[in-house]
Amino acid sequence: MKHADSSVxxxxxxxxxxxxxxxxxxxxLEAITPNSKRLIEEARRYTAGGLSHNARFHKPYPLFFNxxxxxxVWDVDGNVxxxxxxxxxxxxxxxxxxxxxxxxxxxLENGLHIGLPVAQELDLARHVTRWVxxxxxxxFCVSGTESTMYALRLARGFTRRxxxxxxxxxxxxxxxxxxxxxxxxxxxMPESLGLxxxxxxxxxxxxxxDIQAARNLIREVGDDLAAxxxxxxxxxxxxxxxxxxxxxxxxEETTKAGALLIFDEIITGFRVAxxxxxxxxxxxxxxxxxxxxxxxxxxIGAVAGREDVLALSDITRNVPKWEKVVIGGGTxxxxxxxxxxxxxxxxxxxxxxxxxxxxxRDNTRYVTxxxxxxxxxxxxxxxxxxxxxxxxxHFTREKDHPVRSMADIxxxxxxxxxxxxxxxxxxxxxxxxxxxxxxxxxxxxxxxxIIRAFHTAAQEMxxxx
Numbered sequence: 001m002k003h004a005d006s007s008v009x010x011x012x013x014x015x016x017x018x019x020x021x022x023x024x025x026x027x028x029l030e031a032i033t034p035n036s037k038r039l040i041e042e043a044r045r046y047t048a049g050g051l052s053h054n055a056r057f058h059k060p061y062p063l064f065f066n067x068x069x070x071x072x073v074w075d076v077d078g079n080v081x082x083x084x085x086x087x088x089x090x091x092x093x094x095x096x097x098x099x100x101x102x103x104x105x106x107x108l109e110n111g112l113h114i115g116l117p118v119a120q121e122l123d124l125a126r127h128v129t130r131w132v133x134x135x136x137x138x139x140f141c142v143s144g145t146e147s148t149m150y151a152l153r154l155a156r157g158f159t160r161r162x163x164x165x166x167x168x169x170x171x172x173x174x175x176x177x178x179x180x181x182x183x184x185x186x187x188x189m190p191e192s193l194g195l196x197x198x199x200x201x202x203x204x205x206x207x208x209x210d211i212q213a214a215r216n217l218i219r220e221v222g223d224d225l226a227a228x229x230x231x232x233x234x235x236x237x238x239x240x241x242x243x244x245x246x247x248x249x250x251x252e253e254t255t256k257a258g259a260l261l262i263f264d265e266i267i268t269g270f271r272v273a274x275x276x277x278x279x280x281x282x283x284x285x286x287x288x289x290x291x292x293x294x295x296x297x298x299x300i301g302a303v304a305g306r307e308d309v310l311a312l313s314d315i316t317r318n319v320p321k322w323e324k325v326v327i328g329g330g331t332x333x334x335x336x337x338x339x340x341x342x343x344x345x346x347x348x349x350x351x352x353x354x355x356x357x358x359x360x361r362d363n364t365r366y367v368t369x370x371x372x373x374x375x376x377x378x379x380x381x382x383x384x385x386x387x388x389x390x391x392x393x394h395f396t397r398e399k400d401h402p403v404r405s406m407a408d409i410x411x412x413x414x415x416x417x418x419x420x421x422x423x424x425x426x427x428x429x430x431x432x433x434x435x436x437x438x439x440x441x442x443x444x445x446x447x448x449x450i451i452r453a454f455h456t457a458a459q460e461m462x463x464x465x
Contacts, residue, residue, distance in 0.1 A: 025423040025460075026060045032427075035076040036063045055088070055236075058422065058433065068095035070441040073431060081431035082446050082453075086439055089267055089390060090292040092360075093348060094441030100296050103344035104337055113335050120339035124294075127346040128304055132269070132288060133278040137310035140302050140339075142330040144266040144291035145173030147301035148229070150313075150327045151287045152177055155227035155260040157325040158309045163221045165228045167208040169406035171236040172229065172264050172289075181205040184237065185410055208234050208405040209242060211249035218253050227287075228254050229262040232277030236267075238409060239392035239435050240385050247283040254286075260309065266291040266301075270346065271437075272388040274353045280387070293349075296341030299332065356440060360389040363447055364438045367391070370451030378458035383413075389438040393421060393454075417461070424457035 030037065040061040043050035049057070056062055067074040071094055073083045083095070093100065107120070121140065128138045141147055152164055152175075164177070168187060172178040179191040180203045187205075206217045208230075218225060228250055234240040254261040263285040269276040270293040278284055287305035294300050304310075311317070312325040332338075349356065368384045368391050375382045381399040385392050394403045395417035403409060418434035425432050430453040442450075 023460075023464075025420070025427045028427040029063075029423070030060050032079055033063055033075065033077050037061055039064045039076065055433070058426075059419075063426075070094045070096070071439060071443070071446050081426065081429055082442075082449055084425075084430060084432040084436040084438075084450070086437040087297065088292060089271065089435070089437040090295070090297060091437075091439055092271055092293050092389065093345060094439040096297075097345075097348070097441075099348060100341050100344045103296075103340045104298075107336050107340035110336065112337070113332060115331065118334060118336045118339065120336050120343060121334040123343040124339050124346070127343060127350070128290070128294070128302065131274050131346070131350065132265075132290070132304055133275050134284040134286070134306065135288060135304035136307040138302050138304035139310065139313055139327045140300065140329060140334050141327070142299050142332045142335075143173065143301045144264075144289065145175050145301070146330060147266065147289040147291060147303045148172040148175045148178060148262075148264060150303045150325075151229065151262050151264075151289050152227065153327075154287060154303065154305075154309050154312060154325050155262060157312050159226045159259060161224050161226040161259070162202050163204060163224045164202060164226055165204050165206060165214070165217055165221065167230055167234065167406075168205050169208060169234055169237045169409075170205075170229070170231055170264070172231075173266070176200075177203055178229070184406060185415060187406075207407050208240065209246050210405065211246050214246075214250060215253055218257055218259070222257075225254075225257050225259040227260040227262050229264055231264045231267065232281060233268050233272070233387050233390070234406070235390075235435070237406060238385060238394060238403065239387065239390050240403060240405065241387045242277075242281070243404070244281055244283075247281050251283050251285075260286040262287045262289065264289050267390070268387065269294060270349060271390065273357060274349055277387070293345065294342050295338050296343075296345035298335070298338035298341045300338045300342060303327070357388065360438055360440065363442060363444075364389050364391060367436075367438065367447050367450055370447075371454045374451065374455035374458045377455070378462040380458055380462055386436075390435065391438075392435045393418075395421075420461060421457055424460050425453050428453040428456050430454075 040050045051057055064076045065073050066076050071082055072080055074080050125138050129135050166178055168181045171182055177199050179195055180200050181187045182191050204217055206213045232242050251261055263278060265276045265288050269290040273279045290302040291300055294302060313327040381396045383394045383396045383403050385403050395414040397412050401412045422432050430450055
């Protein structure tokens with residue numbers, strides 16, 4: 001397939017090729033993506049639904065891509081999009097950053113996976129323990145799902161208690177135990193077939209950002225509370241940041257209860273600050289789970305935190321196996337390529353943190369201010385939430401209504417409008433699901449093009465009622 005040349009890739013107007021002026025965004029997208037349509041039809045012959053990750057599904061069918069560089073992605077039909085998905089928010093330095101790619105090429109010279117200790121894992125561990133508040137020790141695995149699983153295991157093993165509290169709408173990967181009250185709009189029902197009731201019964205839920213409700217539940221659970229696990233920014237459902245007093249309150253209450261506080265920073269870790277949300281809020285958890293940015297574009301997960309808690313996973317401890325916490329990590333834990341890419345990424349972030357993070361914050365504010373203006377001009381009330389380089393547009397039923405929790409989303413927003421917005425953005429040259437992520441490679445031209453695409457989508461949505 002012929003890729004767009006560099007002049008096209010640098011243009012703020014880069015987007016899908018010329019198309020018929022159809023009003024239905026799904027029909028418009030289908031008209032310019034025949035190769036993706038063919039591939040998804042073929043894929044359904046081999047995989048259930050044609051995909052292996054549900055989050056990548058969108059209508060009329062998932063697009064297939066074959067190139068990503070900087071702020072752009074190219075699909076198999078040659079359409080080029082300014083990317084706001086950014087590899088599940090992973091690509092803070094943009095797609096294929098040269099310095100990280102160079103580290104990967106150097107690592108490849110020594111082979112692929114060895115399945116034995118490698119020096120590169122020490123480099124990444126040093127970065128984690130240096131920059132993440134309270135990360136005295138770290139254990140690596142291969143995915144965020146595994147990291148939250150191990151965090152719960154450590155918490156229960158350390159406290160010798162059974163119950164964990166999570167937030168309504170909180171997504172901690174496909175962790176069996178935490179698949180409780182995850183997906184809107186219906187809660188209180190099983191999130192999936194095949195979940196053992198005896199496992200999910202050990203998890204209680206409470207609304208995000210409601211410290212009094214959390215206090216009440218913590219006290220109700222009492223001496224059986226092992227941990228509270230929380231995303232400092234409720235991520236997958238709409239980039240809703242925690243209120244500072246909320247996290248501080250959770251820290252106080254878990255300490256009083258003799259339970260652990262776990263921050264799921266798989267999204268926010270190294271994204272909102274070099275030390276993640278723990279640094280931003282000045283609240284130190286007992287354990288933190290990491291992923292995404294940590295791997296520099298390669299598969300990774302990690303659980304880090306207090307030395308005395310992580311010590312339970314130390315295989316050299318001379319105690320019976322039932323007095324240890326097993327953290328296997330997976331066959332590909334500490335894969336040299338992941339370690340190299342992660343270390344290179346954190347080297348860049350630490351070296352440039354004084355200018356990189358403020359620039360990301362300013363650029364994101366520029367975009368979100370432009371988005372607000374576009375929807376205001378269209379007469380559509382929206383509330384934009386987020387932290388630093390991450391944001392989400394919520395279509396509120398009332399003008400300027402705050403969005404602080406899943407209860408607010410369900411009661412005060414038109415939840416299905418996320419999908420329509422994403423559809424209209426795609427046919428206007430911007431790829432997004434319902435959350436946006438800005439990278440260091442999004443130029444001012446890109447930001448202006450993103451704003452124009454949102455303005456066009458707002459006008460189209462207004463015309464459609």
